[in-house]
Amino acid sequence: MKTIISTGVTILILFFAGSSLLAQKFEQPVLISSAGQSADVKLVKMLAQRQGLNATTVLMAQPEDLKGIKTLIIVPGFSSKGLGAAGISQQEEFERVQTLVKSANDLKIPIVLLHIGGSARRKGQSDSFNQLVADNSKFMLVVKQGDEDGFFSAISKAKNIPLTLVEKIAETAEPLGNLFK
Amino acid sequence: MILLLVLILNTGIQGQSTYPSTGMNGAVATAHPLASAAAIDILKSGGNAVDAAVAAAFTIGVVEPDGSGLGGGGGMVIYLKNEQKSYFINYYGRSSERASEIDFSSSRDHSTAKAIGVPGTVAGLLMAHKTFGSLPLKKIMESAISHAEYGFPIDQTLAKLILDNIDKILSDSVTASVFLDDGFPRMEGEILVQRNLGKVLRIIAEQGSKGFYEGPLAESFVKGIRDRGGVLTEKDFASYKPELTVPLKGTYRGYDILTSNVPQSGISLIQGLNMLENFDLKANGHYSESAKTLHIMAEVEKLIYADRYQYLGDPDFVTVPVAGLTSKEYALERFNSINQSKLDPPRYRDAEYGNPGVFEEDLKKVQVLDMEPADGHTTHLSVVDKEGNAVALTQTLGLFFGSGQTVSGVLFNSAMTNFSYNVENVNYLQNSKQCRTSITPTVILQNGNPFLIVGSPGASRITTTIIELVVNVIDFGMDVNEANLAPRFYCQKFEDYLHIESGIKPEVRSELGWMGHPIKVYEGIDLFFGGAQMIYVDPLTGEYSGSADKRRGGIAIGY
Numbered sequence: 231m232k233t234i235i236s237t238g239v240t241i242l243i244l245f246f247a248g249s250s251l252l253a254q255k256f257e258q259p260v261l262i263s264s265a266g267q268s269a270d271v272k273l274v275k276m277l278a279q280r281q282g283l284n285a286t287t288v289l290m291a292q293p294e295d296l297k298g299i300k301t302l303i304i305v306p307g308f309s310s311k312g313l314g315a316a317g318i319s320q321q322e323e324f325e326r327v328q329t330l331v332k333s334a335n336d337l338k339i340p341i342v343l344l345h346i347g348g349s350a351r352r353k354g355q356s357d358s359f360n361q362l363v364a365d366n367s368k369f370m371l372v373v374k375q376g377d378e379d380g381f382f383s384a385i386s387k388a389k390n391i392p393l394t395l396v397e398k399i400a401e402t403a404e405p406l407g408n409l410f411k
Numbered sequence: 412m413i414l415l416l417v418l419i420l421n422t423g424i425q426g427q428s429t430y431p432s433t434g435m436n437g438a439v440a441t442a443h444p445l446a447s448a449a450a451i452d453i454l455k456s457g458g459n460a461v462d463a464a465v466a467a468a469f470t471i472g473v474v475e476p477d478g479s480g481l482g483g484g485g486g487m488v489i490y491l492k493n494e495q496k497s498y499f500i501n502y503y504g505r506s507s508e509r510a511s512e513i514d515f516s517s518s519r520d521h522s523t524a525k526a527i528g529v530p531g532t533v534a535g536l537l538m539a540h541k542t543f544g545s546l547p548l549k550k551i552m553e554s555a556i557s558h559a560e561y562g563f564p565i566d567q568t569l570a571k572l573i574l575d576n577i578d579k580i581l582s583d584s585v586t587a588s589v590f591l592d593d594g595f596p597r598m599e600g601e602i603l604v605q606r607n608l609g610k611v612l613r614i615i616a617e618q619g620s621k622g623f624y625e626g627p628l629a630e631s632f633v634k635g636i637r638d639r640g641g642v643l644t645e646k647d648f649a650s651y652k653p654e655l656t657v658p659l660k661g662t663y664r665g666y667d668i669l670t671s672n673v674p675q676s677g678i679s680l681i682q683g684l685n686m687l688e689n690f691d692l693k694a695n696g697h698y699s700e701s702a703k704t705l706h707i708m709a710e711v712e713k714l715i716y717a718d719r720y721q722y723l724g725d726p727d728f729v730t731v732p733v734a735g736l737t738s739k740e741y742a743l744e745r746f747n748s749i750n751q752s753k754l755d756p757p758r759y760r761d762a763e764y765g766n767p768g769v770f771e772e773d774l775k776k777v778q779v780l781d782m783e784p785a786d787g788h789t790t791h792l793s794v795v796d797k798e799g800n801a802v803a804l805t806q807t808l809g810l811f812f813g814s815g816q817t818v819s820g821v822l823f824n825s826a827m828t829n830f831s832y833n834v835e836n837v838n839y840l841q842n843s844k845q846c847r848t849s850i851t852p853t854v855i856l857q858n859g860n861p862f863l864i865v866g867s868p869g870a871s872r873i874t875t876t877i878i879e880l881v882v883n884v885i886d887f888g889m890d891v892n893e894a895n896l897a898p899r900f901y902c903q904k905f906e907d908y909l910h911i912e913s914g915i916k917p918e919v920r921s922e923l924g925w926m927g928h929p930i931k932v933y934e935g936i937d938l939f940f941g942g943a944q945m946i947y948v949d950p951l952t953g954e955y956s957g958s959a960d961k962r963r964g965g966i967a968i969g970y
Contacts, residue, residue: 269577273595310939311575320934348598350571355934375598399595 256340256369256409257300258284263291264305265327265359267312270347271305273399278303281407290316290326293333301410302334303342304367306359307351320355327359331366340368342409345382346399348375357381367391369409371402432892434969438955439463440944441792442478442868442965445563446471449554450794451968453546461489461543462551464794464802465536469555469612471790472532473605474563476589477572477812478790478868481611481623482823484531485789485806486671487539488658490854490861492799497660497669497854498543502535502653502806504528504826505845509642515840517828522579524641526814528826528846532806533615533623535653542655552616559609562602568938568964570599572788572811579815583639586817607820624648628819635818647843658854661737664688664885667856671805673731674724674838674847679715679874684881685742686711692886698879699898699915702922703751708882709902709909709928710749712875713762716903718745719874721764724837725845731837735767744769754927762904788812789850789868793946795955801861801946803852807868849873855881861948863891867960869941872901876941884947891947891958899940902928912936938962 262278262285264271271289278285285303288295296302304327313323334341343363345351352360364370364385370393372382377395386393394405432438437460439450450467458466464487472480479485484503491497506528515525540548565573573580573596580590589605590597597603614622622628629648636643658669661681668684670677690707698705722732735741745765749755756762789807808814809825816823829846831838838847851873855863863884867876876899883894898914908931909923920930933939942963947956957967 269575272577273574276594307574309575310933310937319931347574348570349567350574350599373598375600398592398598400593 255411256342258410259299260285260301260303261291261295261299262287262303262305263330264289264307264312265323265363266306266308266356267316267323268305268307268309268347268351269312270307270351273346274303274305274344277403277406280403283407283410291330292326293329296333296337296339299339301342302339303344304363305344305346306356306363307345307347308355308359324358324362327362331362335366341366343367343370343372344402344406345370345372345376346402348373349378352376352381364391365389370394371396371405373397373399373402431969432957432967434955435953436797436970437463437795438946438957438967438969439467439792439794440946440957440959440965440967441467441471442790442942442944442959442963443471443474443566444966445474445554445558446792447966447968450792451970452554453551454796455970456546456550458546458551459544459798460794460796460800460802461539462546463796464792464804465540465544466551466554467792467794468532468536468804468806469552470558471792473555473558473608475569475790476605476822477569477576478788479532479806479808480822481533481608482530482813482821483806483808484528484824484826485535485804486675486850486852487535487802487804488669488671488852488854489539489543490669490801490856491543492801492859492861495859497658499656499658499672500535500539500653501656501672501675502531502538503675503845503848503850504531504824505651505843506827506830506840507642507647508644508843510827510840510842513642515827515832517832521810521825521828522582522815524636524639524814524816524823526809526825526827527636527641527643527816527823529643529647529651530824531651531653534620534651537615537620538653538655548619549616552612556609556612556616559605559612562604565597565599565601565603566964567599570596573597576811579812583816586812586815586822589817605820611820624651631819632821636816636823639816659733659737661685663881666862666885668853669856670853671851673726673733674845676719676723676849676851676874677853678723678733678736679719680851680853680877681737682718682742683711683715683874683878685737685739686714686746687878687882688739689743689746692882697887698900700919702919702926705900705915705919706923706926706928707749707751708878709900711746712878712902713759713904714745714749714765715874716871716905717762717764718767720904722767722837723847728841728844729837732767732771735770738767738770741765741767741770752926757927759902759904759906788870789873791852791866791868791942791944793864793866793944793957795861795864795946795948799861801854801864803854803864803866805850805852805866805868807848807850851877853877857950860950862950863945863947865943865945867941867943869939871903872939872941875901875903876943880943880945891945891956895943895945895958895960896936898936901940910939912940936962
């Protein structure tokens with residue numbers, strides 16, 4: 231059983247060589263969307279509100295929702311309940327996210343991965359969504375428990391994507407806000 | 412303490428443990444290692460199966476607070492081997508004496524105080540203990556009190572459910588203060604302390620049922636619920652009585668089935684097994700490898716649900732054709748109505764209910780059907796002691812985290828969502844009525860000896876899951892762990908899909924598609940299909956083998 235010691239300290243881990251990405255700032259307005267339809271996206275919406283971000287949340291965002299958007303935050307995490315509520319299959323959701331990611335890349339809108347669900351949103355049916363979003367992100371903000379096996383760290387290292395790990399969900403608020411300051 | 416530490420350290424992977432799941436002196440299977448440990452400790456202290464089941468039930472309400480607890484209800488099948496007697500305690504909730512006064516909508520009010528029915532768990536567990544238990548109540552409740560007051564580490568299942576049900580948890584500030592930290596979900600590994608719940612448990616341990624249903628605590632429940640828009644009264648609490656009756660009885664291929672009586676769903680289990688007796692499952696191959704077997708089983712599941720929705724309600728309010736629904740002759744008639752080569756009619760929703768009244772008199776029929784909410788959550792535990800006494804116990808809060816409303820430390824149920832709101836339905840909401848529920852705790856006997864003790868959470872999947880487990884063990888000769896891990900499927904009248912786990916072979920899925928079944932596949936194993944806890948008793952050696960479902964974070968322990 232994993233034990234969490236909540237120190238309240240944000241642990242910043244940078245796996246990339248250059249420092250330019252460290253200084254990378256993201257612009258607003260922001261679109262927040264889900265990849266897997268877990269309820270985590272609602273918490274990220276709360277986090278964004280606490281930080282006063284100019285953000286819109288669209289659970290099943292489509293390419294047209296990217297109009298005027300400067301940053302896309304995607305919250306990956308599979309939920310059969312969420313998919314059921316949305317009335318779509320896992321495959322349909324995956325294809326939606328693929329399309330959204332491609333459109334964002336085409337429009338040069340940077341993607342931020344925000345993974346807050348810890349072990350509950352890892353492996354199983356979540357990791358295909360985690361992989362897709364992580365591979366296409368410009369920054370990853372992850373609650374540490376979701377990276378205990380080094381999943382996000384490995385992607386960060388291999389693709390030179392900055393990664394910030396925090397201990398608890400509430401601790402994502404400050405680094406999230408800092409991305410836009 | 413050492414035992415608990417060992418258990419916790421060894422359960423990092425759901426359902427897996429190095430702790431022995433077999434034994435000759437007793438066994439228990441629950442959805443949480445701490446509840447299993449509580450039950451085993453009671454057995455080792457000289458308690459009987461009922462003592463252990465009650466200890467586990469109180470404990471699991473603390474450590475698996477999403478699934479059951481003091482604010483919920485349930486049912487318990489008890490088999491006393493030496494006396495060769497069986498009992499059923501129905502402690503599911505009832506609607507308020509004023510239920511008809513509120514404008515209730517399941518879709519709108521499921522996470523409000525309007526959804527709360529009179530809780531029966533405390534009265535039911537204390538009735539079981541008082542009637543059949545042997546150890547002092549304070550001893551029985553030690554574990555639950557300790558885990559409430561000192562806390563326990565949140566496991567992966569609970570962490571995920573907190574995340575998944577964040578809206579409901581946020582709907583009540585008191586509930587949020589328990590499961591959230593600074594407004595965000597507590598995570599796996601964090602210690603969850605429930606001090607106010609601990610206080611209530613202490614009151615129950617010291618004062619018994621009266622301490623919960625009467626006096627200051629009941630007054631605070633009523634005030635808190637009414638302040639939140641609910642209608643429960645002090646009379647509702649004071650007058651609640653669980654029912655000590657007999658289980659519903661049936662047979663399957665020479666085994667005796669003891670299961671929950673109406674309005675719980677043991678009747679559907681017996682009907683389904685009766686229908687399957689008319690088909691040679693073994694000769695046609697396991698359902699994961701044979702489309703024909705799975706098709707037949709799915710059609711059986713669909714038809715028993717068609718009958719269930721039509722006929723099953725509170726017997727104090729409606730006449731339930733129990734004899735007809737459980738008769739072998741009616742089962743044969745229903746089985747013969749199945750088209751064995753294709754889905755017929757093409758939509759599950761067009762399946763018609765049967766006429767069990769032909770097989771009994773005094774049938775009162777109504778014409779309108781309703782479906783139930785599909786998101787129910789529950790917990791099951793199975794216990795057997797060295798004397799061979801067995802308990803199958805299933806209890807619930809209704810939906811995940813019940814109504815989401817916590818008053819004076821108790822998270823209350825959402826039982827009102829189980830009623831129909833169509834006046835012509837047998838399950839129509841009336842004052843002080845018990846709703847139809849899917850829970851199906853079951854003890855199966857062979858020659859008077861416990862053979863399989865089984866049950867599951869999973870709302871409307873409960874009955875289908877238990878049918879599949881029973882045929883896995885009895886027809887296909889699987890051991891309990893194989894049976895539990897085997898892929899599952901689910902079909903019923905009010906569904907648009909045949910839900911199946913991906914362990915069902917792709918070619919079987921394809922063939923089912925050709926037969927007309929719309930298929931929805933779940934990768935791997937999925938909590939959607941329940942979390943069965945069961946114990947098998949080897950007829951030759953008498954050894955107990957427990958199995959906790961890997962779809963959930965449970966554990967079986969034997970000694």
